[in-house]
Amino acid sequence: MAKNRLNDHAGPSQRQLRVGELIRRTLSDVLGRGDIHDPELNRMSVTVGEVRVSPDLKIATAYVLPLGGKGADLLIDLLARNKSELRRAVSKQLTLKFAPDLRFRLDETFDRLDDTRRLFSQDNVRRDLDD
Template structure:
């Protein structure tokens, strides 16, 4: 069964579980203000998703600052403090290898807003409201 999941390109349950653990640890670190950085201290940062590589050695961390303000500055601060964050994740999540973290901006909110705006446009709304034969 696991072989079928890997062949289809979908992450296994283990990858999802470990990614969720890493997400919780990073969110906890950022919420408590354990990172001594002025930019991170002045922003509320949401860790929206963590995608683990199949060997659990790499993690892509998707973040979104509250209200989307100063996204580039927050990403730069996180990248500057990556070594500290990797050490903390390694301490709290017991794995054979410490995952290397890569921080990216989460664009899913903008994509969702764009799709919502498209669905609400008059041209599409008339198709949705029309009766089907």
């Protein structure tokens, strides 16, 4: 019992990381090839940056971004609309007992990187780092 409480605050397990990466690759391949029967979605270039999987492997949250960053809200709507077809494509590639429920979120990693670079370029921060 105590071991379980300790693991609640730990990062994702190796299995979660492995399954998340397999889902990320599969989604990237499917979206890149245009295997989905939605012409609107097939016209968009999508970057799947990361997939985080719940501990029970039943929920997978994919962090996506359209090429160029334009049309992000439309992309999330299109992916949600085609979620069942994407889930079916993922389940064909994985050998899990259950196909995970897919959720799509906007990947804000690049925005945070830009904010960090901007902060480091400020004079007072550079002065503190140089000391």
